[in-house]
Amino acid sequence: MRDDIKEVLISEEEIQQKISELGKQLTEEYEGKFPLVVGILKGSLPFMGDLIQRIDTHIELDLMDVSSYGNDTVSSGEVKIVKDLNTSVEGRDVLILEDIIDSGLTLSYLVKLFQYRKAKSVKVVTLLDKPDGRKVDLVPDLAGFIVPDEFVVGYGLDFAERYRNLPYIGILKPEVYQS
Numbered sequence: 001m002r003d004d005i006k007e008v009l010i011s012e013e014e015i016q017q018k019i020s021e022l023g024k025q026l027t028e029e030y031e032g033k034f035p036l037v038v039g040i041l042k043g044s045l046p047f048m049g050d051l052i053q054r055i056d057t058h059i060e061l062d063l064m065d066v067s068s069y070g071n072d073t074v075s076s077g078e079v080k081i082v083k084d085l086n087t088s089v090e091g092r093d094v095l096i097l098e099d100i101i102d103s104g105l106t107l108s109y110l111v112k113l114f115q116y117r118k119a120k121s122v123k124v125v126t127l128l129d130k131p132d133g134r135k136v137d138l139v140p141d142l143a144g145f146i147v148p149d150e151f152v153v154g155y156g157l158d159f160a161e162r163y164r165n166l167p168y169i170g171i172l173k174p175e176v177y178q179s
């Protein structure tokens with residue numbers, strides 16, 4: 001698995017350090033608000049697992065499974081809800097957790113959906129932001145790292161469902177997805 005990685009972009013230590021900082025900021029922001037923290041499956045799982053332990057105030061958790069990449073490195077443009085939330089967002093402060101914002105299509109769909117469902121507020125925190133990939137205007141409220149316009153994997157991010165279990169963020173060798 002590790003032989004398929006061209007370069008480690010963000011190490012385990014850098015990820016954990018950044019998550020502590022994000023956790024502190026979110027603790028201040030959401031103190032006393034009991035936000036609904038929504039993890040977007042499957043990519044956000046490791047980020048969610050680590051980040052929620054750094055938020056030092058009450059939160060409620062829910063999960064939504066959406067998918068638009070299938071086995072490709074380019075978004076299909078169609079966001080499919082595979083599993084919806086169990087909780088109503090009406091009147092709630094919603095915090096969406098993402099592993100990456102690339103084209104922005106997934107998140108712009110979700111932000112609009114939660115606004116339509118009458119959330120009190122909708123904010124987005126992403127571990128990675130790839131601004132050069134944008135197809136729609138979307139700026140996260142908080143972002144851990146800016147990444148270049150290359151297909152990255154690890155720490156939740158997959159290529160064709162593989163590499164999610166790497167503890168760091170890496171760039172895949174092009175021959176892996178071109179073959």
Ligand SMILES: O=P(O)(O)OC[C@H]1O[C@H](OP(=O)(O)OP(=O)(O)O)[C@H](O)[C@@H]1O
Pocket residue numbers: 040041042043044066067068069070075098099100101102103104105106107158
């Ligand atoms: O900004 P975008 O271009 O929409 O890309 C970002 C989304 O794409 C990936 O999900 P994917 O659809 O691959 O599902 P997964 O998390 O199950 O891998 C990633 O986890 C984000 O949710």
Ligand SMILES: [Mg+2]
Pocket residue numbers: 043069070157158
């Ligand atoms: Mg994916």
